[in-house]
Amino acid sequence: MEKFITANIEETLPGSKWQAFGKIYRIRHKSNIKQWLLGVLVVLIIVMFLPWTQNIRAKGTVTTLRQEQRPQEINTVIAGRVEKWYVKEGDFVQAGDTLLRLGEVKVDYFDPELLPRTKQQITAKQQSIEGYKNKANTAVTQAKALAQGRELKLQSLENKLQQQYLKVISDSTDLIAVENELSVYKRQIAAAQLMLDSGSISLVDFEKRKVGYQNASAKRISSQNKLAQSRQELIALRIEMNSAVQEYTDKISKAEGDRYSSLSSVASTEADVAKLQNAYASYDIRNKLYYIIAPQSGQITKARKEGIGEMVKEGDMIVEIVPDHVQYAVEMYVAPMDLPLMDTGQKVRFIFDGFPAIVFSGWPSSSYGTFAGRVSAVETSVSYNGKFRVLVTEDPSEKKWPSLLRMGGGANGIALLKDVPVYFELWRNINGFPPEYYKPSAVKEKDGGGKKDK
Template sequence: MEKFIDTNIEEALPDTRWTAFKRIYRIQHKNNVKQWLLGVLIVLIVVLFLPWTQNIRAKGTVTTLRQEHRPQEVNTLIAGRIEKWYVKEGDFVKAGDTLLQLGEVKVDYFDPELLARTQQQIVAKQQSIAGYKGKAGTAETQARALNEARELKLQSLDNKLQQQQLKVVSDSTDLIAVENELTVYKRQIGAAQLMLDSGSISLVDFEKRKVGYQNALAKRISSENKLMQSRQELIALRIEKNSVVQDYTDKISKAEGDRFSSLSSVATTEADVAKLQNVYASYDIRNKLYYILAPQNGQVTKARKEGIGEMVKEGDMIVEVVPNNVQYAVEMYVEPMDLPLMSIGQKVRFVFDGFPAIVFSGWPSSSYGTFGGKVAAVETSVSYNGKFRVLVQEDTTDRHWPELLRMGGGASGIALLKDVPVYYELWRNINGFPPEYYKPVPATDKGGSGKKEK
């Protein structure tokens, strides 16, 4: 026992027949830690000099690039009562297909012959227009006839005036002749008086001359009266002419007034006809609105009204139609500090929910299951979540996006920036510096190589 205790186990181990000691202590095993450390160090150094693609990661959801490709609410323009459904949720419809039929709920539109009665009112008003136009034409003809009658009457009066003026001239001439004769008789009666006083003539001769003088004097008075009467007749003709002008003017004005009144009635009735035609068109369009039609090809979803007889108001949503053929896009939100790095045409890689992928963010070429995209729009106003919205469309030069992609699905976006060494990326992140990036070269730049410029 004492001999066994004094024996050195390490010296006796090589000669022992028990192998358990060798397996436990592994005295003859050589240590390779230095070689491993050296190898890991070399690998790390190599990795530090490998290229690393700087990127910006952001979450997003699948949407569409154009507004008309997004789910569309189908609303009713009129209030009504659901009469019949032609589709159910999940059905695929084409543009113009009938979705449901509405019934009328307003008393003003209950009359089934509403369109026919409105058309009758329009026809009656149009006949009134024809009557008013005929009346206006008659008044115009009457005014024209009165004008012609006035011209004829005035011409007749003008002729009478000319004749009367000639008569006045003739009477004036006669008066002058009578006055000349009276002057002669007056001189002769004076000479006869002297001759009578001297006894040269007899009293009988004197009386004869005196009678001649008296006759000439009476003739002058008669000529003066005749001239005055002619002048009075001339004045009366002029007054008659003015009276005729006034009378015919009054009659013509009345006819013109009737004509303009009829034309005013025509305009008023035409306005009533236009209003009735507007009402008729509104009734006709309303009748067509009883049938709710699909605005475009798509699938019917989210029916907000159920059953038969349920009431709907103006503008109420009936169903939602999701278009079939859409141009998908991804809307993602980036931090304000990353916004300057985003530009139109920027390359983005996506991982869609439900589609497996292996992602190496720094080595996009080594990733599997990702899909390419290009930035289509960058909004300049901040969104409700404090970030900026970016729309990314499919990159047609890359792998096509999945056909089973649906709107509202999630997507993880990786915006690719500049290629830098790994050590530079580590140094940048430690110091908090922003990543470097290239701006896309315009397609019109023929001298470019298709790469990005700083």
């Protein structure tokens, strides 16, 4: 027993009756552990110097860059009652398709002949405008006729005034002649008195001369009266002329007043017509609003009013429509610490829900199933979740995004930063340092993309 214990196993094995030694121990096998360890170490050292793309990971959802391409509510502008549905949830519609017909619920619009009757009121008002315009034109014609009549009347009175003025001159001339004659008779009567006193003439001759003097005095009084009467008639003609001017001025002013009154009625009636036309247009538009029309092509979802006869108020949501032609984008949220690392034009790789992918975050070119994007906008205000929203659109220079993407789908984003060695990235993560700041420069390319400036 002691010999067996102290004997070399290699010497004992061949002659041993125990076969287990041959099964368990491989005595003559040489170990390669050293070579493997050395090879793995060399590979690790090589890997440490391989380039590694720094990145930031952020979860996001599929959306669209343009507001009009996002799911939108279709609301009713007027209050009404549901009368008929033309679509159901899940249907695809084209822009302009009728979705729903509403019925009227306001008493002011119950009249089925509201539009024709409003049109009749407009026509009547327009005819009234024509009548007022014709009345104004008639007043203009009347004013012109009165002006012409005034001119004729003034010319006639002017002629009479001229004649009367000549008559006054004639009567004044006659008066002068009579006064001259009276002065002669006066001298003669004085001479006759002296002659009578001297006895040169008889009393009969003296009486004849005295009668002639008295006749001349009477004739002078008559001429004076006639001249006064002529002057009075001249004054009366002038008064008549002023009266005629005043009379015609009053008539012309009244005609002008009627004209301006007609024009005022025209303006007032035109205002009424404008109000009626406004009401008519409103009624016409309201009739069209009874039919809810699809604003764009898409799928009908989330019907809020179902039953026939249900009431809806102004602004109530009827259904939601999801557009079918969408320029997809991804909205993702980054932490405030990573916000300085994000900038417009930066490259991002995405893994979309439902699309398998093999990802090597440090070697994006070796990944499979990821899709490229570029940062389109970085919001400067914090969102409700305490992070900042970043919008990323499809990179036109890379593989197109899947056509089966849908709004609201999940996306896992990997924002690509600077290329560094693997050992540097390990050292950075061990020390908890952030990725190196990198700001992409806008480089114009034919495909509209950009490349990183390292």
